[in-house]
Amino acid sequence: MRRFEDSYKQKGLRRQLVDSIRQKGITDENVLTAINNIPRHFFLDTAFEGIAYEDRAFPIGEGQTISQPYTVAYQSQLLELKPYEKVLEIGTGSGYQACVLGELKVNVFTIERQKKLFDQVKQFPFKSKYPTLRFFYGDGYEGLPTYAPFDKVLVTAAAPQIPEKLLQQMKVGGKMVIPVGGQEVQRMLRITKVSETDYDQEMFDNFSFVPMLAGKTL
Numbered sequence: 001m002r003r004f005e006d007s008y009k010q011k012g013l014r015r016q017l018v019d020s021i022r023q024k025g026i027t028d029e030n031v032l033t034a035i036n037n038i039p040r041h042f043f044l045d046t047a048f049e050g051i052a053y054e055d056r057a058f059p060i061g062e063g064q065t066i067s068q069p070y071t072v073a074y075q076s077q078l079l080e081l082k083p084y085e086k087v088l089e090i091g092t093g094s095g096y097q098a099c100v101l102g103e104l105k106v107n108v109f110t111i112e113r114q115k116k117l118f119d120q121v122k123q124f125p126f127k128s129k130y131p132t133l134r135f136f137y138g139d140g141y142e143g144l145p146t147y148a149p150f151d152k153v154l155v156t157a158a159a160p161q162i163p164e165k166l167l168q169q170m171k172v173g174g175k176m177v178i179p180v181g182g183q184e185v186q187r188m189l190r191i192t193k194v195s196e197t198d199y200d201q202e203m204f205d206n207f208s209f210v211p212m213l214a215g216k217t218l
Contacts, residue, residue: 004126006039013053014040020055021070028077034103035073040066042126043094062114062217064210066094067156071207073100075154078177078190078204081106085151088169090140090212095121097156102130109147111136113216141214143169150174157212158186172196179209 018036026032041052043066048058057065075097081087083105089098092112098121101108110133112118118137127133136144140155141163148169155166155178162180170176170193179186188204 004039004042006042010039010041010053017053017055017069021073024070026070026073026077028073030081030104031073031076031100034076034100035069037103038096038099039126040069040096043096043099043124060094060117062117064093064114064117066096067209072097074188074205074207075156075177076100076104078188079152079154079175081152086147086149087152087154088144088147088150088166089154089156090143090166091156092121092135093117093156095124095127095135097154098133098135099127099130101154102127102133105132106152107132107134109134109136109144109150111138111140111144113137113139113213115217137216139215140212141165145169152176153178155179155212156209158183158209159212162189162191167191167193167199179207181206183211184208 014036018032041049044052055069057068060066081104085106087106087108089110092110098108098110143166149171151171151174153166153176158179172193174193176191179188181187185206190202192200194200
């Protein structure tokens with residue numbers, strides 16, 4: 001059975017990682033502290049432990065990746081999170097981003113469509129540190145209407161367009177952060193729900209995500 005240990009070396013590498021993403025423009029100290037507090041190597045296969053704190057994405061199986069730490073920090077910063085807000089995350093993946101949100105003391109409802117990844121995260125002991133995380137197996141395009149409305153929505157996969165059902169599940173005044181675009185490059189957008197029918201849209205930097213797919217897998 002795998003043992004989860006966080007050595008002084010790994011903690012030191014994590015501090016270096018935080019310094020590097022601060023230099024790249026991340027200014028939210030709460031987000032930086034969250035990145036520093038979470039052992040990223042716990043979320044990766046042991047083969048990646050030696051390079052877990054490089055600022056890049058790594059495969060986690062099922063054609064999915066654990067996002068680059070800078071990307072995780074960038075999206076988290078754009079959400080402008082406040083403690084105890086309800087956050088809908090589309091694309092649980094390894095669970096790393098969900099735990100960053102948990103470290104920021106928000107209530108997380110996270111959806112994964114890949115059954116194998118969902119089962120792995122459900123059995124992941126580290127997640128028990130964050131009792132505000134709730135995990136769901138389902139179609140991200142459908143959201144979680146039973147638990148709506150949400151203060152914030154975070155999409156961690158490339159969407160060809162903004163999903164209408166996710167907009168409907170936001171509170172008025174709520175924000176969605178989502179990468180939108182083609183397969184190679186997407187533009188990061190922040191959507192603010194001004195009223196039940198009106199939205200403001202802000203455009204930020206370009207990123208590259210795995211595609212957001214519909215439906216569930218067996």
